[in-house]
Amino acid sequence: MDNTRLIALIKEGNDDVIQNIYADYRDEFIIWANKHHQCEYEEGREVFQQCMVQLYENVVSEKLTVLSSGLKTYLFGIGKNKIREVREVERKKRIEVKGGEVTTEEKLLHESILDKVEVALSQLGDPCKKLLELFYYRKMSLVQITDRLDYKNTDTTKNLKYKCLGRLRKIYTGRN
Amino acid sequence: MNDQERDLELLDGFLSDLLSDAEMDKVRTRLEVEPALRVIKDELLQLKSGIEAAGKKNLMEKMNRWDSNVNPLISEKGTELGNVIPWRAYIGWAALLVVGFFSIFSWYTSDGQKAKRLYGSYFKVYDNIMVPTQRDMSDEGLKQRAFYHYDLREYQEARPLFEQLLTVDNGEYIRFYYGIVLMALEDREKAESVLSSVDSDFTLQANWYRALNAIRQKDFLKAKELLRKLEEGESSYSNNAKEILKKLD
Numbered sequence: 035m036d037n038t039r040l041i042a043l044i045k046e047g048n049d050d051v052i053q054n055i056y057a058d059y060r061d062e063f064i065i066w067a068n069k070h071h072q073c074e075y076e077e078g079r080e081v082f083q084q085c086m087v088q089l090y091e092n093v094v095s096e097k098l099t100v101l102s103s104g105l106k107t108y109l110f111g112i113g114k115n116k117i118r119e120v121r122e123v124e125r126k127k128r129i130e131v132k133g134g135e136v137t138t139e140e141k142l143l144h145e146s147i148l149d150k151v152e153v154a155l156s157q158l159g160d161p162c163k164k165l166l167e168l169f170y171y172r173k174m175s176l177v178q179i180t181d182r183l184d185y186k187n188t189d190t191t192k193n194l195k196y197k198c199l200g201r202l203r204k205i206y207t208g209r210n
Numbered sequence: 211m212n213d214q215e216r217d218l219e220l221l222d223g224f225l226s227d228l229l230s231d232a233e234m235d236k237v238r239t240r241l242e243v244e245p246a247l248r249v250i251k252d253e254l255l256q257l258k259s260g261i262e263a264a265g266k267k268n269l270m271e272k273m274n275r276w277d278s279n280v281n282p283l284i285s286e287k288g289t290e291l292g293n294v295i296p297w298r299a300y301i302g303w304a305a306l307l308v309v310g311f312f313s314i315f316s317w318y319t320s321d322g323q324k325a326k327r328l329y330g331s332y333f334k335v336y337d338n339i340m341v342p343t344q345r346d347m348s349d350e351g352l353k354q355r356a357f358y359h360y361d362l363r364e365y366q367e368a369r370p371l372f373e374q375l376l377t378v379d380n381g382e383y384i385r386f387y388y389g390i391v392l393m394a395l396e397d398r399e400k401a402e403s404v405l406s407s408v409d410s411d412f413t414l415q416a417n418w419y420r421a422l423n424a425i426r427q428k429d430f431l432k433a434k435e436l437l438r439k440l441e442e443g444e445s446s447y448s449n450n451a452k453e454i455l456k457k458l459d
Contacts, residue, residue, distance in 0.1 A: 053276055060277075083273045087266055122334050129446050151260020152267070170258055171265025196215040196222075203218070203253055206260075 037101040044093045047172050047182070056086055059109055066110065071117045081120065085112045094173040154206040162198035169195060221251050225258070321428050328454060329426040335363065336390050336415060340383050353379070360387060365394040386412040393419060398427055414440070418447045421454075430458055 043051040063085070064078035073081065089109060092098035101108055155163050161183060168174045168182065176188040176195075185191045211219070223229045224237045241248050341357040356371035372388040386408045392401035401423055408416035417436050424433035433454075440451035 049272070056273055056276055079277070083270050086273060087269055090269060091266075125334070129450070147256050148260050148263045151257055152264050155261065155264050166261050167265045167268065170261040171268075192219075193211060193215075196211060196219050199218050199222070199254075199257065200212075200215050202257055203250075206257060207253060 037105060040105065041093055041099065041101065044090060046178070047168070047174060052086070052090065055089075055105065055109075056082075059106060062106075063110065063113060067113060067117060071114075073117060077120070081113055081116045084116050085109050088112050088116070151202075151206060154202055157205050158198065158202050162194075162201060165191070165195055166198055166202065217247065217250055218254065221247070221254050225251070225254065321430075324457075325425050325428045325430075328457060329422055332450060332454065333393070333419075333422050333426075335394055336387070336419070338387070340387070353384075357387070360391065363394070365391045369395060382408055382410050382412050386416055389416065390419060393423055398423055414443065414445050414447060418451075421451070425454070425458075434458060 040051065040055075060079070060082055063082045064073075064075060067073035067078035067081060068075070086109075089098070089112065098108075103111075155166070158166075165179060165183065168179050169176075174182070176191045179185070179195075180188050180191045183191070185194070220229075220233075220237060224234060227234075229237065241251065338357050338361050341353055352371060352375050356368055356375050359365070359368035359371060368391050369388075372384065372391055375384055376388060385404055389401050389405035389408065392398075392404060402420060405416045405420045405423070417440060421433045421436035421440065424430070424436065437451040437455050437458075440447045441455060442448075
């Protein structure tokens with residue numbers, strides 16, 4: 035399959051393609067990360083998953099529309115940067131421990147907001163949860179969502195989207 | 211749709227830059243005079259980032275399921291990483307390394323290499339802790355856009371935005387982050403000139419980066435002078451400064 039088709043399928047939200055890419059390159063990446071960056075097995079696996087997420091997000095946000103090099107080169111390139119980031123975070127943590135610094139309040143606040151939204155989403159349940167994820171994370175159009183969730187037309191999907199968002203906000207804030 | 215849902219639709223379009231210029235202005239005006247609408251806008255931003263984070267988490271969980279259900283892991287195939295790596299090939303390389311060791315050693319300890327090595331070990335872009343950014347900044351101001359590119363490490367894009375920003379806001383932290391952008395782009399002389407003008411809350415940080423910049427320029431005297439000041443203080447830079455000073459002596 036050529037890269038243009040591959041990108042189009044990822045953008046359509048084709049999980050089989052994403053799974054195939056994951057299965058094709060996971061082991062090779064873990065071995066490469068161990069050989070060149072001394073990553074332990076579990077660390078290599080986690081970094082590779084982050085690479086896949088990055089690949090997916092770059093495709094759906096249209097930051098990546100053409101692969102000038104191969105898919106493997108692209109994925110391993112992301113991996114190299116991710117490993118560097120992991121090392122930097124570790125080094126920073128060591129310095130923070132030595133210096134007695136603590137995690138910033140802003141960071142904690144941000145994390146608690148994300149946790150709270152996650153809880154609200156699970157209370158909201160499907161199909162609203164699915165619809166909002168398809169729109170805001172998977173960046174699908176209303177036409178694609180209508181087709182995927184088998185709604186009547188895009189107007190129905192659009193109305194439902196705002197009803198769901200309103201309901202989520204209500205759960206999240208505890209207000210009407 | 212009820213009024214609340216209509217407001218959500220309007221704000222969603224506003225935050226995603228999908229409204230016409232006239233509609234955008236109308237929303238901006240409403241936001242200025244309606245505190246309740248501003249609250250909804252902030253909540254919507256939080257919800258969107260929460261939905262994105264949950265989507266990411268779902269994708270990771272899906273991959274974990276693929277690991278356990280579909281495709282056996284290397285470890286489950288009974289193969290340890292150590293066995294996968296071709297150790298025999300390393301013996302040949304090791305011999306080659308021993309032969310070349312002394313020539314590499316002399317090259318490695320030259321001033322230029324020492325500068326590169328030290329700089330590479332300690333230089334890390336300073337985190338943006340001043341201006342929160344999000345994925346879509348198209349409707350935000352100059353400052354947010356500058357820091358958005360900074361967060362993405364897109365320094366070529368960030369540089370002109372910071373330069374423009376400094377013409378309207380000459381704040382200490384903006385100059386500091388601009389200095390870091392210049393360092394990331396390896397414009398070392400300009401970085402020194404900008405960072406040396408930073409004062410107040412960011413002096414320590416600026417001096418740390420100036421020291422690294424001086425090391426990279428092989429100006430070890432200047433680097434030592436800055437590092438000694440950092441070493442004497444009680445900041446988180448103190449230990450690193452001590453380490454580098456030992457290596458420079």
